Amino acid sequence: MYNLILRDLYLALYSSANFFYTSSFFILILVLLPFIFGTSIDQLQLLFKGILWIGLSLSIILTMERIFNTDYEDGSLDIILQKNSSLEIIVISKYISHWVVYCLPLFIILPLLSLLFYLNTSDVFAIFLNLLLGSFGMIFIATFVSALTLAAKRTIFLKAIIMIPLFVPFVIFGSGDNSWLILLALSMLSFVVSIYVSTYGLRLYGES
């Protein structure tokens, strides 16, 4: 399990998905805001939270093909399936490595970003907690969609159409206040569905 996580982190580090790139992505999306909506602080604070959720969804949607699809295409999945004792371990390692590469950078730079928008600490903490709990569930959803669409090459739009409706509950509750318990519940629910569906998808892979 550790080996698979380390392997994915090593791969991400050297294939233009390292910390620098992912955090720059989030920063640039936020920097777009004042250009679109002007520089009035009140308005920007209102938009800040929404854009964070859009940024997180985008970074997960755009990179979801790297969870299983790229390994499927070059045949590495054969080795992964052979060398790991259970499919559940493979899926859980993928959750961890994908979350670390594509979500963790957001949480590291979030305090810094909030300075740009004059937010106070308690607001930032609430946003941080909501995003954190929501991000787990979104990764779970992206993983099972990736596992089910292994053989569908370069169909990122199709996959986005499948995933975005599933992200809706996270975004609805995530943009509200004091809703971290609901997000936690949603993430736990999607974990249960995701681990079952992802392993089913990988089992089918052998047959395809």
Added chain:
Amino acid sequence: MKELRIEDLNCYRGSHLVLKRLNFSINSGETLLVRGDNGSGKTTLLRALSNYIRSYEGNIYFDELKTKEDHKYKNKFTFIGQKNSLKDNLSVKKNLKLWEFLYNRKISPIEILSEFNLSQLIDDDVSSLSDGQRKCISIQKLRFSESMLWFLDEPFVFLDEKNSKILMKKIENFNKKNGIVIVTTNIDLGLKFQKEINLNV
């Protein structure tokens, strides 16, 4: 003496029956050449032997144990498919490092590359290599696991004469150590192996 035995194997791909009542057995130290046209089920056979396809009818035994039910079978074979398991945008050295993680075993890159005389490519990106060079590196996945069974799917495709001979030598040495090899091919290579089956008939 260990034996890999297949009894009445039927296997479907979609709604097609590609392998029909296939029977053969192969002993330690032997190599089986599987011949057949495109789509005759060579890859399907190897994927069934490697447990990737599990919905077949009939039985596959290795060492008198059903491969489907033997949990340790996973560590007894190495499957080299037609896909190379190489990431195009990384250098050869980094790709070998990825394999080290996957197989959980450390082998120096020079040792792996020198067998096919590719040591000078160590820092090149995989995207700049030729198909033959990629194939040679892919075949070296054999070095990462100590198994008694090698399943090689079209290993001679893209290889030049010199490298084909190196691979033949490798197979012969493995046979001498009581290893079992199954090789597929769809063209006549003029190579001699102990056993041969043809999936066309």
